Structures are given as C-alpha cells and as structure tokens.
Amino acid sequence: MVQLAPSAPRAHRNASPSVRGRGGIQKRKAGGTRVDKDGDLVMDPTIAADKRRAARSQLGGSGPSRGQGNGRATGGPPRGADAGLIKAQQAIIRGLNAKSSQANVLESRMTAAGTRLQIEGLSSSKAAANPDGGMESLLAFLERKASAMDTNSNKAVKITKSLKRGDLIIITAGPEDVERIKWLDNFSFAGATLSIKPYELKPDKVGDKKKEDVSPKAQETKEQLRSVLATRYNADLKLLDLSALAKDAGLIQMGVFDGTTTTSKIFPALMVVCDGLFKTRQEKRDAIVSVTLADNELSDVADVSELAQTFPDIQNLDLSRNRISQLDSLDSWGNRLRNITTLILTGNPIEPQLPSLQAELLKKYPRLEILNGIQFRTPEQVATALEVAKFPIGNAPPDFRDVGQVGENFIRQFVVLYDTNRSALLTNFYDDQSVVSTSINMSAPRGATRNTVIIPPWQPYTKFSRNLVKINNLPTQLSRRHRGSQAINTLWTALPATRHPDISTQADKYLIECNPLPGLVDPTGQSPRGVDGLIITMHGEFEEQNDKQEQHLRSFSRTFVLGPGGPGGPPIRVVSDMMNLRAWAPLASARNMAAEPVTAPAPVAATGNPQQEAMTVQLVERTGMTPNYAVLCLTETGWDLEKAFVAFQLNRVCLHFSSSIPSIINKFIG
Amino acid sequence: MADFTEIAKQFTEYYYNQFDKDRSQLAPLYRQESMLTFESASIGGAGPIVEKLSSLPFQSVKHAVSTLDAQPSNTSGGILILVTGALLVDEEQRPMNYSQAFQLLPDGAGSYFIFNDVFKLVFG
Numbered sequence: 001m002v003q004l005a006p007s008a009p010r011a012h013r014n015a016s017p018s019v020r021g022r023g024g025i026q027k028r029k030a031g032g033t034r035v036d037k038d039g040d041l042v043m044d045p046t047i048a049a050d051k052r053r054a055a056r057s058q059l060g061g062s063g064p065s066r067g068q069g070n071g072r073a074t075g076g077p078p079r080g081a082d083a084g085l086i087k088a089q090q091a092i093i094r095g096l097n098a099k100s101s102q103a104n105v106l107e108s109r110m111t112a113a114g115t116r117l118q119i120e121g122l123s124s125s126k127a128a129a130n131p132d133g134g135m136e137s138l139l140a141f142l143e144r145k146a147s148a149m150d151t152n153s154n155k156a157v158k159i160t161k162s163l164k165r166g167d168l169i170i171i172t173a174g175p176e177d178v179e180r181i182k183w184l185d186n187f188s189f190a191g192a193t194l195s196i197k198p199y200e201l202k203p204d205k206v207g208d209k210k211k212e213d214v215s216p217k218a219q220e221t222k223e224q225l226r227s228v229l230a231t232r233y234n235a236d237l238k239l240l241d242l243s244a245l246a247k248d249a250g251l252i253q254m255g256v257f258d259g260t261t262t263t264s265k266i267f268p269a270l271m272v273v274c275d276g277l278f279k280t281r282q283e284k285r286d287a288i289v290s291v292t293l294a295d296n297e298l299s300d301v302a303d304v305s306e307l308a309q310t311f312p313d314i315q316n317l318d319l320s321r322n323r324i325s326q327l328d329s330l331d332s333w334g335n336r337l338r339n340i341t342t343l344i345l346t347g348n349p350i351e352p353q354l355p356s357l358q359a360e361l362l363k364k365y366p367r368l369e370i371l372n373g374i375q376f377r378t379p380e381q382v383a384t385a386l387e388v389a390k391f392p393i394g395n396a397p398p399d400f401r402d403v404g405q406v407g408e409n410f411i412r413q414f415v416v417l418y419d420t421n422r423s424a425l426l427t428n429f430y431d432d433q434s435v436v437s438t439s440i441n442m443s444a445p446r447g448a449t450r451n452t453v454i455i456p457p458w459q460p461y462t463k464f465s466r467n468l469v470k471i472n473n474l475p476t477q478l479s480r481r482h483r484g485s486q487a488i489n490t491l492w493t494a495l496p497a498t499r500h501p502d503i504s505t506q507a508d509k510y511l512i513e514c515n516p517l518p519g520l521v522d523p524t525g526q527s528p529r530g531v532d533g534l535i536i537t538m539h540g541e542f543e544e545q546n547d548k549q550e551q552h553l554r555s556f557s558r559t560f561v562l563g564p565g566g567p568g569g570p571p572i573r574v575v576s577d578m579m580n581l582r583a584w585a586p587l588a589s590a591r592n593m594a595a596e597p598v599t600a601p602a603p604v605a606a607t608g609n610p611q612q613e614a615m616t617v618q619l620v621e622r623t624g625m626t627p628n629y630a631v632l633c634l635t636e637t638g639w640d641l642e643k644a645f646v647a648f649q650l651n652r653v654c655l656h657f658s659s660s661i662p663s664i665i666n667k668f669i670g
Numbered sequence: 671m672a673d674f675t676e677i678a679k680q681f682t683e684y685y686y687n688q689f690d691k692d693r694s695q696l697a698p699l700y701r702q703e704s705m706l707t708f709e710s711a712s713i714g715g716a717g718p719i720v721e722k723l724s725s726l727p728f729q730s731v732k733h734a735v736s737t738l739d740a741q742p743s744n745t746s747g748g749i750l751i752l753v754t755g756a757l758l759v760d761e762e763q764r765p766m767n768y769s770q771a772f773q774l775l776p777d778g779a780g781s782y783f784i785f786n787d788v789f790k791l792v793f794g
Contacts, residue, residue, distance in 0.1 A: 445764070
C-alpha cells in the first residue's frame with residue numbers, strides 16, 4: 001500500500017488501537033476528520049463528493065443520481081426493491097457482525113510478511129528458458145510439492161499471487177500453505193536449488209515502492225487513484241462502484257483519458273491500488289462483496305480482467321449497460337469469479353439471449369442465484385446443485401446381483417466368522433488354491449467434513465502390505481501373497497482381531513456389490529472354457545482390537561472372487577480375497593443407499609402376469625428374499641410356489657452349513 | 671506365466687494416464703465380451719463401454735492411485751487387479767475415494783484386454 005508521507009495528516013490517529021486511518025479506504029465515520037488531499041480518505045460520500053466533485057453522488061447513497069439518471073434502478077445488486085437488494089442487505093448484516101475483521105481491513109498497510117515468501121533460484125534453473133521464464137512451472141512445482149509435504153491434510157496448497165522482482169519470485173499464500181511451502185527451502189527445481197524465505201519487508205515491496213524509486217508524479221497518481229476509489233467505495237453496502245469510469249471527474253482531472261486511453265489503462269492501475277489496500281484475501285472478501293462495472297462501454301471484459309484476480313470472491317456483479325453481446329465476452333475472467341450469486345447484465349446486447357444461456361452461465365458462476373434481478377434459484381437449490389457437482393459421477397446405490405444368494409450368504413458368514421472364528425471361515429470358504437493379500441492406503445482422503453477419528457498405528461499391517469505402488473521387490477511381492485488355507489491362516493493369526501458392525505442391523509455401515517464373473521478356472525478341470533463365479537466388492541469399517549484393549553476404527557475395501565470349489569473342498573470357495581485398509585472415514589453414500597445392502601435394488605420384478613406377480617409377492621413374504629430372486633426361483637421351478645419355496649430352503653440350508661448340494665452348485669456354476 | 675505384477679502395474683499406469691488424457695481412446699483395451707460395472711450400471715462390449723466412459727459429466731479428471739494389488743485370476747494368465755485411489759474432477763478440490771477391480775485376460779496375441787471392470791466411488 002502507499003506509504004504515507006510522514007507529514008501527511010492522519011485521520012483518527014488516536015481514535016482506536018485498531019490503527020484505523022493508517023491509510024487506504026476508511027470506513028465512514030460520523031463526524032470523522034476530513035480528508036486531506038494527500039492524506040487518508042474518509043468514505044463519507046458527502047464529504048468525498050464535496051471534496052472531489054459536487055455533482056457526483058455515492059452509488060447507493062441518497063444524493064442526486066448521476067449521469068445515467070434512474071437507469072440504474074433496473075439492476076445493481078444494492079439497488080431497488082429486488083432480490084438483489086435483499087441479498088446485498090443480507091451480506092451487509094453479515095458484515096456488520098464482523099466488525100473486527102472490518103477494522104482489520106482498514107489497517108491497510110501491508111505488513112503481511114507472514115503470508116508472503118520470496119524465492120530465489122528460478123533464474124538459474126533450466127525452466128528459466130520457458131516462454132514465461134519458468135514461472136508457471138515453478139508455481140506448479142511448489143504447489144505440488146508443498147501439498148505432498150503434509151500427508152495429514154487433504155487440502156492442496158494454493159499460491160494465490162505471484163510476482164517476479166528481478167531474480168526474486170514473491171508469492172502469496174494462506175498462512176498454513178506458506179508454512180508448508182517453507183519446507184521446500186533448498187529443494188532442487190529444474191537443476192537449481194531454491195532458497196525460500198519469508199518475504200522481507202523492504203521498503204521496495206509490492207505497492208510500496210521506495211520513495212526514491214517512485215517519481216513524485218507516480219506517487220501522486222497513486223494517491224489520486226486512491227482518492228477516486230475512496231469516493232467509489234460504500235462501506236455499508238460493501239460495494240465498490242467502478243461504473244462509468246470514463247466519466248469520472250477525478251480520473252478526467254488526472255488526465256488519464258487523454259487521447260485514446262480508456263478503461264483499459266486505468267483499470268489495472270485501480271486494481272493494483274485496491275490490492276494494496278488489503279493484507280489478505282479474507283480482508284478483501286469482508287470489505288468488498290459487490291462490484292459494479294456498469295456504463296463502461298465494455299464489449300468484453302478483457303480491459304477489466306484484473307477484477308477476477310483482485311476480487312475473486314465478490315458475490316454481486318453489475319455489468320449493466322455495457323456492450324456485452326455474447327457469453328464469450330466474459331472469458332477473460334475465466335472461471336475465477338465462482339462466488340457470484342447475483343449478476344446483472346441488463347442493458348447489454350446479450351440480454352435477450354440470457355434465458356437460453358443459463359446453463360452456460362452456471363458453469364462459470366456455479367453459485368448464481370439472481371440474474372438481472374430475477375431470482376431463479378434458491379440458496380438451497382444452489383447448495384444442492386453444488387453438492388451434486390462435487391460428485392459428478394453420481395453415486396448409485398450398491399448393485400448386488402447375486403446368483404442363488406451365494407454372495408449374500410458368503411458375506412453374512414464372512415463378517416461374523418472373520419471376527420469370531422477365522423479358522424472356521426477358512427474351512428468353510430477357502431482351499432489350498434485361495435489367494436489372500438492385504439494392502440494399506442495411508443493417504444486416502446478422509447471425507448468432506450472434518451474427521452477427527454484417530455488413525456491407529458499401521459504397524460500391525462505394514463509387514464503384510466502388498467501395495468504394488470510401493471513394494472517393488474519381487475520376493476517381497478511374492479511373500480505377501482498368501483496362497484492356500486495354511487498360509488492364509490498364518491496371516492490371519494498375525495492380523496489384529498476385528499469386530500465388524502452387524503450386517504443386519506447396521507447395513508448403512510456397508511456398501512456391498514456383487515456381480516457375476518465368468519471365466520474362472522474350473523477346479524474339476526471339466527470345463528475348459530472356465531466356470532462362472534461372482535465378484536464381490538465390500539466397503540465398510542471395523543473396530544480393531546489391539547494389545548492395549550483399545551478399540552480403533554478402520555475403513556476397508558475388500559474384493560472377493562467366489563467360485564465353485566474343487567472335489568473334497570468347500571462347495572463355494574474364495575478364489576481371491578484382497579483387502580485394502582485405510583484411515584476411518586464415513587461411507588458418505590448412506591444418503592442414497594438402499595436400506596438393505598444385501599438385496600437387489602430393483603423393485604418388484606414385473607412379469608406382466610398378475611398371477612405370477614401375486615406368487616412373487618407371496619414368495620417374497622414367506623422367504624424374505626428379493627423380488628428379483630423370487631422371480632428367478634419361480635421361473636426355475638415352473639411357477640410352482642411350493643417348489644420354489646423348497647428350493648429356497650434348500651439353497652439357504654446348503655449355503656448356511658456349507659454342505660454340498662449338487663443342484664445348487666450346478667446352478668451356481670451355470 | 672509373465673510377471674503378472676509387472677503387467678498389472680503397467681496396465682494401471684497406462685489405463686489411468688489414458689483415462690485422464692482422453693478417455694474416449696480407451697476402446698482398444700476392451701473387447702466385445704468385456705463388461706464394465708460403473709456405479710452399478712452394467713455395460714457390455716468395447717463400444718458401449720467407451721461411450722459410457724466418454725459421456726461421464728466432467729471435462730478433466732485426475733486419478734491418483736494409492737494402492738494396487740494384483741493376483742493371478744486363473745491358470746491361463748488372467749490377472750485380478752484391485753486399485754484404490756483418489757479422483758479429482760474438474761475444479762473440485764476435494765478428492766473422491768474410489769475402488770476399481772479389473773480382471774485382465776490375455777488376448778492370445780501377446781497382450782491383455784479388460785474382461786471385467788468394476789468401478790465404485792467409496793466416499794470418505
């Protein structure tokens with residue numbers, strides 16, 4: 001920020017300990033000290049207007065309308081009795097509750113050493129030969145490496161601003177991110193060693209150039225721009241009025257529009273001055289919620305593209321009465337203005353097309369609620385849409401396509417026996433060809449909400465983890481693949497005891513899918529083309545019991561391949577069993593999960609035959625099996641309810657006790 | 671038997687690189703008899719599978735593989751692969767956990783194709 005001349009009078013010097021009036025935009029204060037031409041500025045429109053140009057009034061203020069008359073009433077977030085106004089008022093009310101942060105905003109001097117770093121070394125790196133001097137790749141490098149420094153945090157490090165000063169690169173980032181970036185000191189980047197230090201508060205820092213570097217003229221220009229900005233800021237509405245810049249008496253007086261110079265020259269300068277007024281993005285966010293760029297004859301926003309960098313968090317934007325004719329004209333802002341909730345494009349050639357452009361607009365402005373004063377989405381709808389957008393793939397309910405309830409029965413037994421009797425589990429479902437392996441994922445995201453569940457030590461699992469991303473040693477890879485009941489038994493004896501949630505009463509703790517899987521090895525060797533089996537993927541959690549009798553939660557994913565067993569073995573065997581463990585996180589799919597995971601998701605299967613449908617319902621009621629399977633069962637028994645019921649009983653008995661009933665197995669094999 | 675772990679690793683790397691770069695070019699990895707289960711929608715055949723993948727409603731996507739495990743799935747060279755990882759879509763900053771199981775089968779001409787592909791988002 002502009003360093004005040006030592007002799008400059010300072011408003012409210014002693015007014016409060018919050019260092020108000022040290023420079024920059026000042027909140028309106030009743031009876032406040034008047035401004036001096038080269039001193040601080042009081043955001044009182046009447047004073048400002050008196051001082052600068054009597055004819056001008058503060059936007060949103062009560063003074064006489066300027067040039068465009070009442071035309072502004074058609075739009076502008078803070079104007080008129082439209083939804084935009086309500087919105088702006090809400091923002092103001094919120095703002096009023098945050099007095100302290102606003103006071104901070106007024107401390108507009110830049111003392112932000114904590115959030116800035118200076119980096120040396122780019123100029124001697126190979127990347128310096130890039131078209132942009134290597135800036136882009138350096139920033140990407142820093143963000144990537146710093147993000148990886150803290151494995152406990154899911155948050156990616158973001159560099160918000162960067163600046164090249166000779167051989168120095170000065171970057172700005174949030175305080176936490178800065179800490180992480182600092183760790184990269186002495187890292188090598190494209191053949192050069194980086195030196196990363198807190199940015200030293202030299203007098204020649206950004207926006208605060210050494211006096212000797214800055215001509216008195218430049219200094220004066222800056223002061224004048226600040227004066228202009230001051231008259232255009234409404235602290236109550238948190239509005240920065242950048243409308244009709246070309247008609248601004250203050251700017252005209254400065255001679256900035258001499259010749260052909262228009263908005264394009266002055267706007268970046270204004271933004272630089274604005275930027276200097278705030279220490280952090282949060283301060284900006286608190287101070288300026290709305291911006292109007294009305295009446296600037298903009299046919300696109302290239303001339304004002306800096307807005308998106310300087311004020312990426314504004315919520316209300318007024319572009320009334322410009323010459324914007326198509327959506328592309330807003331491209332210079334990219335997708336950076338993502339917090340816009342109110343957008344005014346009234347009086348632009350694009351206006352008639354807007355209804356058909358809503359979807360496109362929402363891509364640029366995903367929080368948009370009010371367009372040209374018309375509220376077309378509620379905040380709740382926006383929240384829902386954003387939530388959906390976070391999971392664009394959509395999270396379908398689990399797909400459990402069982403064959404003869406083989407999958408369901410296996411899972412029901414597995415979760416109980418794995419906790420209570422692993423050797424029985426081995427006997428029932430594993431044979432000497434079964435393969436089991438385990439891997440741990442220590443870097444899994446831990447969910448949207450803050451997750452404070454302790455991560456128990458990984459130590460009991462690390463020596464078994466067969467994560468091929470990490471384990472490259474072939475003997476290790478081989479030794480961590482456990483083939484055959486005996487090897488599996490050794491593994492399971494070494495792994496901690498567990499307790500899985502009860503699958504009947506706590507179905508929401510599981511997400512289980514099951515699909516037929518053809519082409520498995522026929523253990524009898526009779527089918528050269530292989531036999532059919534199932535692939536089951538199960539996601540869930542368990543409590544782990546360790547020596548200290550403490551219980552810890554972990555999340556797991558487990559994939560099983562089930563197939564028919566060989567002679568003398570279990571009728572259904574696990575061909576493969578791969579377990580993956582990670583830090584506990586909720587299964588966020590509960591909201592649209594089927595209530596009972598171990599059922600087919602489809603509703604009653606319609607056969608088109610009322611009699612058959614009635615039979616299906618009866619069978620479902622008697623057996624509790626899924627409608628789809630009931631239809632299958634009935635079809636196979638020639639729509640004989642009793643036969644179907646018997647078949648069901650046999651099936652259940654068979655799988656429950658793992659006794660061999662050939663017909664069922666045949667069905668399974670297909 | 672070829673070293674299935676190496677094949678699994680190479681496959682996974684290739685698959686996700688290609689997916690993230692241009693998923694409409696994944697067709698050569700699937701065959702007529704391939705089956706994709708993507709968030710419970712089951713699709714058979716290389717053409718429809720790639721169509722499904724291409725039609726997913728996001729522009730840019732980035733897979734980060736956290737764990738990879740592989741086992742031989744049959745005696746004729748099939749490979750079962752379980753991948754867990756994180757998925758970043760478009761500008762969303764919050765990664766999504768996913769798990770994906772593949773079964774690769776040799777195509778008889780020295781390379782492999784995806785026979786089964788079971789994808790599921792596992793939040794948290």
